[in-house]
Amino acid sequence: MHDGSGRIAVQNLTKQFGAVTAVQNLSFTVEPGSVTGFIGPNGAGKTTTLRMLLGLVTPTMGIATINGRPYHQLGNPARVVGAVLENEGFHPKRTARNHLRVYAAAIGVPDQRADELLQLVGLAPAADRKAGDFSLGMRQRLSLATALLGDPQVLVLDEPANGLDPEGIAWLRNFLRSFAQQGRTVLVSSHLLSELEQTIDQVVIVSAGTTRYYGSLDQLRAGQQSRVLVQPADANGLVAALREGGLTQLEPTPDGRVAVYGASVQQIGDLAAKAGIAVYGMEEEKADLEKLFFQLTNPQYGAAQYGPPPQQPPGGWGPPPPGHQQPQGYQQSWGGHQ
Numbered sequence: 017m018h019d020g021s022g023r024i025a026v027q028n029l030t031k032q033f034g035a036v037t038a039v040q041n042l043s044f045t046v047e048p049g050s051v052t053g054f055i056g057p058n059g060a061g062k063t064t065t066l067r068m069l070l071g072l073v074t075p076t077m078g079i080a081t082i083n084g085r086p087y088h089q090l091g092n093p094a095r096v097v098g099a100v101l102e103n104e105g106f107h108p109k110r111t112a113r114n115h116l117r118v119y120a121a122a123i124g125v126p127d128q129r130a131d132e133l134l135q136l137v138g139l140a141p142a143a144d145r146k147a148g149d150f151s152l153g154m155r156q157r158l159s160l161a162t163a164l165l166g167d168p169q170v171l172v173l174d175e176p177a178n179g180l181d182p183e184g185i186a187w188l189r190n191f192l193r194s195f196a197q198q199g200r201t202v203l204v205s206s207h208l209l210s211e212l213e214q215t216i217d218q219v220v221i222v223s224a225g226t227t228r229y230y231g232s233l234d235q236l237r238a239g240q241q242s243r244v245l246v247q248p249a250d251a252n253g254l255v256a257a258l259r260e261g262g263l264t265q266l267e268p269t270p271d272g273r274v275a276v277y278g279a280s281v282q283q284i285g286d287l288a289a290k291a292g293i294a295v296y297g298m299e300e301e302k303a304d305l306e307k308l309f310f311q312l313t314n315p316q317y318g319a320a321q322y323g324p325p326p327q328q329p330p331g332g333w334g335p336p337p338p339g340h341q342q343p344q345g346y347q348q349s350w351g352g353h354q
């Protein structure tokens with residue numbers, strides 16, 4: 017029997033389609049009780065990886081397991097893992113309710129489960145409409161209901177937010193969080209980090225078939241410090257006052273402002289007031305995960321997006337800020353890829 021843990025493990029997974037390396041030596045684990053985002057730009061290898069996990073594509077190398085076993089060794093897979101994949105076909109003439117009943121019968125689940133799930137995904141009013149007439153968002157909801165028929169321990173979703181309206185996205189977010197809170201496992205892909213930012217605990221960022229970051233979202237944020245941009249009447253005076261007040265991570269900006277790392281607007285304002293230095297404006301620049309995502313998935317553009325690494329001005333304002341460190345959860349090195 018499988019180990020029943022609900023853990024997904026992807027180990028050194030590689031898939032070659034002729035000359036195309038869709039997935040290259042990918043490794044990560046998804047623990048039960050968490051929602052893991054699988055994020056990467058178009059063509060990054062997300063769908064291929066999920067299809068290998070679900071036994072629909074044979075890996076060239078490596079292994080993907082659920083509960084310690086490859087998909088085809090799971091016994092009753094619909095009871096273990098539910099999946100929503102892109103471009104899933106429905107019989108166009110079949111109603112939503114009948115579609116679910118056919119699948120329910122195939123996995124030995126009572127008919128009434130179809131109605132429960134139509135209710136859960138918000139499709140009860142459309143239960144007797146033909147799936148062929150459904151909008152993309154309605155098809156996504158029906159796919160999710162199908163995936164949930166076997167009351168699985170693990171959910172694997174490929175771009176489930178595609179076509180959903182804002183209310184649908186908010187609903188999906190809450191659903192995935194509560195599913196994970198029951199100790200179950202969720203692996204969900206998207207090409208947008210912002211779409212999943214509020215939902216996921218852990219993230220695997222892929223680009224060109226390789227892992228660019230694997231770890232918690234908090235660690236990713238921590239690797240990218242926020243800063244406050246200050247417009248003072250006297251920059252040198254402000255720098256001296258801030259340093260005296262213990263704020264040493266300072267940097268001049270090209271437009272003549274002072275960038276202060278690791279301090280709040282209030283702390284800076286108090287120190288400036290104490291030194292009698294007028295401040296004409298302060299702007300808080302929060303860590304921007306979407307920019308970081310862009311940098312991680314397009315290393316060649318990273319420098320242009322973020323500007324040069326912090327430098328000390330002539331005369332020096334103190335040690336450079338640690339705002340451009342590598343995130344701690346980082347797994348593989350930067351560099352070229354095929």
Ligand SMILES: Nc1ncnc2c1ncn2[C@@H]1O[C@H](COP(=O)(O)OP(=O)(O)OP(=O)(O)O)[C@@H](O)[C@H]1O
Pocket residue numbers: 033036037038056057058059060061062063064065207
């Ligand atoms: N059956 C196939 N035959 C040949 N190449 C393929 C096949 N399936 C995928 N690929 C290629 O593998 C690469 C990864 O594709 P994949 O669909 O896994 O990416 P993705 O991250 O899911 O992209 P998207 O966000 O656009 O869905 C792409 O270059 C794609 O063209």
